[in-house]
Amino acid sequence: MIKIENVHKHFGGFRAVDGASLEIKEGSITGLIGPNGAGKTTLFNVIAGVLPPTSGVIKMAQTDITGLPPHELFAQGVLRTFQIAHEFGSMTVLENLMMVPGGQTGESLWNTWFHRKRIAQEEAELKERALDVLKFLTIDHLAEEKAGNLSGGQKKLLELGRTMMVDAKVVFLDEVGAGVNRTLLNTIADAIIRLNRERGYTFCIIEHDMDFISRLCDPVIVMAEGRVLAQGTAEEIKRNEQVIEAYLGTGIKNQKADGVNV
Amino acid sequence: MDLLNALVVLANFVIIPGIAYGSTLALGALGITLIYGILRFSNFAHGDTMAFGGMFAVLGTWWLQSKGISIAPLPTALLVIPFAIVLMILFLLFCDRTIYRYYRKVKASPIILVMASLGITFIMNGLVRFIIGPGERRFADGTRFLISARDFKAMTGLNEGLAIRLSQVITFVAAIIIVAALFWFLNKTRTGKSMRAFSDNEDLALLSGINPEKVVTIVWVLVAILATVSGTLYGLDKTYKPFTYFMLLLPMFAAAIVGGLGNPVGAIAGGFVIAFSEIFVTYAFKKFFGYILPKDMLPSGIIQIISTDYKFAVSFTILVLVLLFRPTGIFKGQSI
Known part of the structure; x- marks a missing residue:
């Protein structure tokens, strides 16, 4: 559906996105995880047309959509939400x-x-x-x-609601779960699954909550230092040594060893 | 009787001129505030945009007058305003497409747009002087007074006269109509709502599929209407003189900032606050106090707080005070 080929985004000498290549398959709920500063949100901004990429190509079903302004992407069914919920107050x-x-x-x-x-x-x-x-x-x-x-969580729901007002094709969700309580998070997760199954939305989700990711996402893509570090199902990712090193921390390995479900 | 005379003096020299001047400033400040709220820069060219719109109206009026067409007792200029507005829309869109659009595309910082608007100010200024000359131009016709001072005296038997010029009434009525229409437009129509959305949160507006260029075009159309109407009516009320519009820039900006930049209600309130303070502070109250104070208590001076030469100091002082103590203005606009 969306193919990102060798995208770079540099701010002066700082390489926020440094040659990221990944694909978001049609009908999938793709998770995008990684440590803070890995370039996830910057990549979203580049895809959404907010920032022009330094180099690289973004394709949607074979057509080049690199650098299209947000309202034109919207017309093509590419939508996004913000890490910190935006609303017309x-x-x-x-x-x-x-x-x-x-x-x-x-x-x-x-x-x-x-x-x-x-x-x-x-x-x-x-x-x-x-x-x-x-x-x-x-x-x-x-x-x-x-x-x-509205409360922070309700604003997040409103953001998700915005994407449901049209027949979107791909929706990029930037930390839908941040600052949202468990019950509300479940509501959001249910909504995402229903939209994916009933209306055929493709999702790409940035999230730090591994439970949320494992419940929803397949595949999961891990970014670090502006590049794609690993890709696979949530279970594979949790076992990946590199990912544990860079992001999840060793705690998760120990818990696994103890047989605690994470 | 003395009290009534005193009130008439006050109405004649402070309240009525204040309302007319306040309406002009309010319309001007609305234009400034719209551009600030949506295009996000301070448009220094607004004064000269008014001069430019006024110039079209003057030229059109002269042409109609030479053909002997009039709508007496109303001034002929009213007939010309719609055409002047159309010309201004084309002119402002031309400026936008050739100059501002480029800076939006490269996402230039607001100060660069401000400087660009300053450049446009000088170009407009030069063009106006080149086309119509720097001197005073008279184009007012029709009935001059709705109530003249003499009629008023004869009618009421008071010593003091109250004059209401037709142009003052037209300015006030036009301001009310335009403001009402603008608020209806901003609050009730889809276009107005998308403009408010754009002003509220540009990123989100773009991601809701609102086409920014469409919004920008509509802003310029509204600015053309506001500037042409206020420019023409101000010229009708005083006389048309290009330089005076540049001098209006400070009180108009003061009005927009006092009310809260980006807030239309604030712009109107600010316009009247500035107009009344300016007139109140520079008016010589000797006559007024002559009626209400006993003879021996009346001071020998003319009881004027500051000379009219310093009237711009009033806007400036209010501006400084507001920025110091309430930078967002009365109605909480964007702080600058």
């Missing part, structure tokens, strides 16, 4: 969702005045869809709340 949750998708009829000055009916109809459909999404994410009681007042 002064708008309600419902309005936040209805902001997506772009290219609505009401978005031109001309139509605003002369196609009122079509806009009203479109907005009614959008509203219905947004309410469905909120119900799916179990936050429908917050529809009229200002998004700025």
Whole structure:
């Protein structure tokens, strides 16, 4: 689905992404893990068109999408969320969702005045869809709340909701679980699995919670120092000596030896 | 009776001019605040954009006057404003496509855009002087006074007159209509919401599929409307003189910052705060106090806090105070 070929992103002398090559297969939930500063988020930013790559190519189903601006990627079904949840704080949750998708009829000055009916109809459909999404994410009681007042975890759900307003192809989730409690994390995990199975979304997830990763992701890709260190199923990754050295730490090996499930 | 006379003096020299001037500043500050909120730079060219829009209106008015077309008792300029707006939209979009777009593409820091706008200021300034000349240009016609001082005196029997110029009323009414339309647009329409979204969080707006170039185009259209209307009406109320618009830049920026940069409500409030402070501080209150104080308590001076020569000091002082004590402005805009 998405193929990243030898992508570099340097900031002056600092090589944040240093020749990363990986593939995100269609229909998969790919996990992307690695120590802090491994270049995961930078790679996301490069894929999402926020930062231009220093060199390298990003392809989606054979077409080159390197350096396309975010709103054009969006039109092609490539979506992402942020590590720290973003929201339009002064708008309600419902309005936040209805902001997506772009290219609505009401978005031109001309139509605003002369196609009122079509806009009203479109907005009614959008509203219905947004309410469905909120119900799916179990936050429908917050529809009229200002998004700025939501808790961190609810904002994460709202971000996930944003991706459900359109028929996305690939969704990049940057630490969906950060700062989210267990119960909410389960809700998010269920939502991801359902979206993947029922609507055929492909996911690529950055996450530090190994439980979450092992539950959802196959394959798991490990990045370190701007490169891909290892790739495989969650179980293979947990046993990989290099990965344990660079990221998971020896604790996990000892626990394994003791027969504790991690 | 004396109290009434005193109030009439105050209304005639402070309140009515303050409302008209405040409306002009509010419209100007709205343009500045929109650009700051969405394009994220301080547009120093806004004063001269108003001069440019005003120039189109003056030229159009002269042409219509030469053809003998008028909509008396209203000034002919009102008829021309829509056409002037269209020309300004084209002109501003041309500036944007040729200059600002490049800096957006290379993601230049805001200060570079500010400098670019300063360059555009000088170009516009030069063009206006070249086309219409630096001197005063008269283009007002139609009825001058809604109520003249003499009529007012005859009507009420008071010693003091109250004059309301038609241009002052038009300025105020136009400001109300435009502000109402703008707020309806920003809060109720999809386009307005995507502009607010863009102002709120640019990254997220882009990732929601909002096309930034479309938003930018709409900002310039709105700025053209605001600048042309305020520029023309200010010229109608005083006289059209290119240099005065550059001088409006400081009070307009002060208004936008006092209200909270990027916040439209703030821009309007700021406009009136600045206008009233400026007029209040530079008005000679001798006549006013002459009515309400006993003769022997009246000071011999003209009771003016500072000379009108220093009126810009007022905006500047308020600006400094706001930046020191409440950098986000009254209505919590973005801090600068």
